[in-house]
Amino acid sequence: xxxxxxxxxxxxxxxxxxxxxxxxxxxxxxxxxxxxxxxxxxxxxxxxxxxxxxxxxxxxxxxxxxxxxxxxxxxxxxxxxxxxxxxxxxxxxxxxxxxxxxxxxxxxxxxxxxxxxxxxxxxxxxxxxxxxxxxxxxxxxxxxxxxxxxxxxxxxxxxxxxxxxxxxxxxxxxxxxxxxxxxxxxxxxxxxxxxxxxxx
Numbered sequence: 001x002x003x004x005x006x007x008x009x010x011x012x013x014x015x016x017x018x019x020x021x022x023x024x025x026x027x028x029x030x031x032x033x034x035x036x037x038x039x040x041x042x043x044x045x046x047x048x049x050x051x052x053x054x055x056x057x058x059x060x061x062x063x064x065x066x067x068x069x070x071x072x073x074x075x076x077x078x079x080x081x082x083x084x085x086x087x088x089x090x091x092x093x094x095x096x097x098x099x100x101x102x103x104x105x106x107x108x109x110x111x112x113x114x115x116x117x118x119x120x121x122x123x124x125x126x127x128x129x130x131x132x133x134x135x136x137x138x139x140x141x142x143x144x145x146x147x148x149x150x151x152x153x154x155x156x157x158x159x160x161x162x163x164x165x166x167x168x169x170x171x172x173x174x175x176x177x178x179x180x181x182x183x184x185x186x187x188x189x190x191x192x193x194x195x196x197x198x199x200x
Contacts (some may be wrong), residue, residue: 085101094136094198107155153185
């Protein structure tokens with residue numbers, strides 16, 4: 001999502017979003033985040049996404065990705081991550097495991113309502129390894145990840161769109177709706193948004 005005008009405030013440059021299948025069991029890595037400094041904008045996201053995919057494919061769970069990624073970035077010229085959310089989704093159990101590093105928590109849209117995940121939606125609750133949380137999703141749920149560039153008022157506006165978002169035919173339609181609704185939102189900085197729909 002670009003800023004509202006050419007003079008609008010930019011987000012922490014170098015934001016990224018990514019969805020990557022991890023294996024034959026269908027588990028998927030979902031990540032969204034921002035770097036802390038503008039010099040990372042040109043090449044940082046590609047390097048970071050590659051590192052995240054490699055760590056996840058090697059078996060690193062979402063709750064450990066933050067620390068492992070920080071170790072890797074310290075050995076490079078890239079700045080540290082400013083905020084991020086790391087999720088792993090297992091379709092066989094409809095389980096979302098997630099952790100965030102100073103970033104916004106995932107938003108869940110279900111049955112015409114929307115809310116921020118608290119980690120209390122699944123059997124393991126919150127405060128797992130490295131602050132890892134677990135939530136049980138249902139077929140038809142819409143999951144929205146975003147960077148911290150979205151102001152609280154913009155997030156509240158997204159939650160108010162729940163009836164329209166849950167009625168969207170696809171996650172792509174949901175992204176288009178979010179883009180239209182936030183296009184002229186006052187003072188909005190550029191931001192990264194990722195949406196995913198849970199299938200049966």
